[in-house]
Amino acid sequence: MRLRPLTPIEARVLGTLMEKARTVPDSYPLTLNALVAGCNQKTSRDPLLNVTEAQAQEALDSLKQLALVFETSGGRVARWEHNFQRAVGVPEQSAVLLGLLMLRGPQTAGELRINSERWYRFADISSVEAFLEELRDRAEDKGGPLVVLLPRAPGMREQRWAHLLCGAVDVPEPVAAAPGGAPRDALQARIEALESEVAALRSTLQDVCEQLGLSQPGQA
Incomplete structure (x- = not known):
């Protein structure tokens, strides 16, 4: 699958979902608030960003169209998880x-x-x-x-x-x-x-x- 180039915020959102799926599986999939906090954390990030909820949501919507993320059903709060490995076709x-x-x-x-x-x-x-x-x-x-x-x-x-x-x-x-x-x-x-x-x-x-x-x- 050939993807269009991602924006820096889309890449940060996607990378954060991929990270948290492995490092904090008990709290994954992520809510929008948790995702924004992960995008903006001061450790393990280069460059440091200040992503707003609106920017994160816009990135999620765009990534969803590319089949790189999807929203999970159930619960009172929407949660998100990545689909990177399957969508891109890498081990x-x-x-x-x-x-x-x-x-x-x-x-x-x-x-x-x-x-x-x-x-x-x-x-x-x-x-x-x-x-x-x-x-x-x-x-x-x-x-x-x-x-x-x-x-x-x-x-x-x-x-x-x-x-x-x-x-x-x-x-x-x-x-x-x-x-x-x-x-x-x-x-x-x-x-x-x-x-x-x-x-x-x-x-x-x-x-x-x-x-x-x-x-x-x-x-x-």
Whole structure:
């Protein structure tokens, strides 16, 4: 199935439903209020958004027309759940990776493996890369590629992956290092990569602590 490009809010709504189906199954399907709270949470989101109820409802209505979500019957309050895996025609592992990319932006295979712990436990980074490559090489008759591997930034050891559900991604041209500045640029890039990995681990820890009602280590 070839989808039209999603809007950023549609992608956030869809990704949030996919996340909560796995991380808080007892409260899933989600009410509109719970969905808006999930879209706007301050952890595990990049970029941070401020989605209104009206915007979330409009996105749900559009996603419903694409068969990506549906409203459950029964109960006094309408609840929503996603239909991503069946509608797009991808395996569970691929759906997990696409959901994470929609919620957290471009990530390396290593970051995706760390961030997927509460969604799905991949055996190793190689298995993550295998599913990403399958999504990148997806045949046109199945809807075409769903992810792209971004160029390695100067001095960066790992490349990041981005989803294509919102359309083509602007891929910046690699910037050549200035003469004599390569060692410092490479060191700075490695520091930034490490900081990114630490931030991802910290975000995952905070998310887990919030779900369990615990304080993070070092906090009162």
